[in-house]
Amino acid sequence: MAGNPAGKCRDFDHSPEKLKATLNNIFRLQEFRVNQLEAIKATILKKNVLVVGDNGAGKSLCYQLPACLSAGVTVVISPLISLIQDQMQKLTELGIVARTLSGDIGPSDADSIYQQLSEKDPIIKLLYVTPEKRSMNRQLIEALQDLFANGLLARFVIDEAQCISQCDFRPAYGILNELQQDFPGVPMIALSGPIGPLIQEDILNQLQMTNPQVFTMTLNRTNLKYAVPTRTTRFGEMDCITWIREHYPHDSGIVYCWRRDDCDNMADSLNVAGLLACSYHAGMPYRDREIAQHKWNGNECQVICATSAAFGMGIHKPDVRYVIHTFLPKSMEHYHRETGRAGRDGNMSHCVLFYSDSDHGVLGRAIRNDESVELVDLEPMVEYCCNMTDCRRIQLLTYFAGVDTEANLCEENAEAICDNCESNESTLP
């Protein structure tokens, strides 16, 4: 799987035949998904690449397949130990040598990984680290410098690259801009959840990616219906109760609220109305949050009423039938990510945003007055809420994937767009 023997006549690593054979034989998958092949080719050709796509779109293959075909080690910077472990397990099952230096690995395991990295032709194809480890661990920094000096640093992968940007800021991601200075010329591939053009540009700038190629994987969640009815009360309790009773009286859902108190009050109101609900926010003790999530996962609690900051990463319940927002989400990126937690099992699900014109002012004031409220890009979100004419799906896709999307998707899956569009919100309670 490593590089090709020098001097031998060979297929190019990026020939479609070779890439397809690797997909079939090593990854045991049949066909490439939209834009995977293009992103993989560009990565193998050592271009700087940004891949944007939903959870589960198949972004990881865009660096894992090139890692198998390239000489040297691909270093993956990933924010969560649980994500790293998940990827490592899948790669190990496929017989691909991947290691991590983050998490609770013991000193002797770490020594053996450093030993392997120092070899002339390391067997390790992928090395996973958290951004904190990459920036703070001296031994790791030196190992990367040695790989670089020996021409064995194949590329850097920045997983969950939206964490670089204000849309989901994580401090250790902020210093990844050092990579280009410390390892000049080492190609980068950044993978991100759905982000709009401003955040794309921010990521590319911060990582100092020269001549980047951007690939968007499918963002069209055809089993999700979007709607933006008007919120009739300040906190939207009655709107939620009426809607849930009518649509999903017994199914699992998430209600996102603006503040912690709102989550508690919403959960109380739903419970009084006979809908089993739990509150979940960062003001609750860790143990109480754990209990709430456990109950919700086990369907003992039907609705979780949460702040979006607290209830996010690592939520993988497949049968979430609805995500309700009772307040203006902070940006289109937040909205897409939060609604994306519905319908992971592929069954029809709803995303309902109970909007009030006053939200814009309230959120704007909170951002201006409280420095702890992150800076966000409200305008596109407000435009989306106020545009009652265009198909909601098209609005979302146009924001994330540019103006050509409508045409492409109509060709790809025209029925799914029109059949699922609930732009006529007057039909909703």
Ligand SMILES: Nc1ncnc2c1ncn2[C@@H]1O[C@H](COP(=O)(O)OP(=O)(O)OP(=O)(O)O)[C@@H](O)[C@H]1O
């Ligand atoms: N071409 C393909 N054909 C079939 N399945 C694929 C293909 N590419 C990827 N997959 C599968 O899709 C699933 C999700 O892929 P992956 O983990 O890469 O998603 P992702 O875009 O990185 O999502 P996340 O943001 O959640 O990490 C995996 O099970 C993977 O094997």
